[in-house]
Amino acid sequence: MLKGIVISNVSDLYHIETEAGSVYNCNARGKFKSNEISPVTGDKVEIEIIDDEKKTGIINKIEDRTNYIKRPKMANLSQMILVVSAKLPKPDLELLDKQLVYAEYLNIHPIICFNKVDLVDDELIENMANVYRKIGYTVIKTNAKEEVGIDTLKQMLKGHITAFSGNSGVGKSTLINGIFGKDKAQEGLVSHKNKRGKNTTTQVYLYKIEDNTYIADTPGFSTLDISEIESEYLCHYFVEFVPYIEKCEFVGCSHVKEQNCGIKMGLEAGKIDKGRYDRYCKIYQDLKEKEERKW
Ligand SMILES: Nc1nc2c(ncn2[C@@H]2O[C@H](COP(=O)(O)OP(=O)(O)OP(=O)(O)O)[C@@H](O)[C@H]2O)c(=O)[nH]1
Ligand SMILES: [Mg+2]
Ligand SMILES: [Zn+2]
Structure with missing residues (x-):
């Protein structure tokens, strides 16, 4: 029996990364009888190896989830970086507040990241940032293009499964690429787009930064739907x-x-x-x- 985490899932096939860092292709043992759930990305699971050379196995057990997100389907998201750009596009504080609401609702730790700080006066950003600091939120400032503030951000990811969210163009991919370094970025790490530039899928992928530390690439978060909150x-x-x-x-x-x-x-x-x-x-x-x- 091996412990691991679901890093991606396409229909019945699950990719499980074990604690040692190997990835197994697994199926799930039907529905899990006791509670009728299927594994989703982010689930911590136990697998039984079928063929260690071919790296295949079966998921035997899903550990209790800290939370569950319906769309895109994922579990155990522990942190969200809410990216707001200082300019181009202009700050969308309504979306930020909606995201904060959603994070509070799901018990996910939010961090507010004002990006593109190179494009406006610091005073403007500080005025916005202080509103949120005053009520207890962590606010960081980054210039993803010149990789300013990336180390601070990277420190905050340790031990978490973190997703980035925010409007199109605010700099999420640039931030993530900065965290991984240029090489990975060229592999097209955080783009699952079709020819028209649209997100093709609501799949979630987890990318390991270090032990117990993952970034969740979640296409669905840009158009945040909080209508499940009354x-x-x-x-x-x-x-x-x-x-x-x-x-x-x-x-x-x-x-x-x-x-x-x-x-x-x-x-x-x-x-x-x-x-x-x-x-x-x-x-x-x-x-x-x-x-x-x-x-
Ligand atoms: N001046 C400046 N430009 C930035 C900064 N961060 C990102 N950009 C630019 O902003 C544009 C959009 O950045 P992306 O990282 O693609 O934005 P995104 O949030 O991933 O956008 P979607 O994938 O459409 O959701 C790119 O041209 C980046 O080079 C920054 O800190 N300063
Ligand atoms: Mg992007
Ligand atoms: Zn009242």
Whole structure:
């Protein structure tokens, strides 16, 4: 019996990387009876070797997951680097907040990475960064093109399965290539695109950086869908709102239109950032509309 991690999965075939670093082609033993699940990328598994020369085996056991993401399917993602570009494209803080909500919801450790810092005044970035530092998030600044800040970023990956997310063009691939070094980048490591330049697949691939440290290449994260989160719970994932929720007069206060709202009091007292609050309202309305369309 060998322990390993699923680094990729195409229909019934799983690539398992063992602790020693060999990769086995494995099938899964049907559904796993006790809980009716199939292995997905990121799963920690036990395999039984069928042929050690051909590197084939069977997955016998899936270890308990720390989390599970439906789209793209993966398990045990422990960290997300939320990449925001300072310019070209301009910072999309609504997407950043949505991603933070999603990370909080799934219990994934988020790190905010302002990239392309070479293109704007530092003051502009600091103003944005401080809003997020104040509420407890780690914020780093990078210039991926000149590999500034890459070492700091690399340090933060240790012991994690990390995914990069953010709008197209913010510099995710450039950052990842910087982490792996130029050679791997030329192998087309982080592009699974067809001729039209579209992502062809929702497959997730894990790439090992060092022991217990992987980068997840997840095409699906650019168009982040958080509609599985119910609008009424959204406020709990805006971490700095939480202490104010109990001050709301109405149980189930949406914090948008109600009077005597704890969040609004926090806002007026300058404890909650206006931009964050406005983006909360926007995301709340979007979720609400989607919920109404469902019925
Ligand atoms: N000036 C500057 N340009 C950068 C920086 N990082 C990336 N770029 C450039 O921005 C462009 C987009 O970078 P990519 O790494 O391809 O962006 P991406 O996030 O992977 O984009 P998608 O794959 O479309 O999601 C490229 O032309 C990079 O050279 C940076 O720190 N500074
Ligand atoms: Mg890319
Ligand atoms: Zn309220």
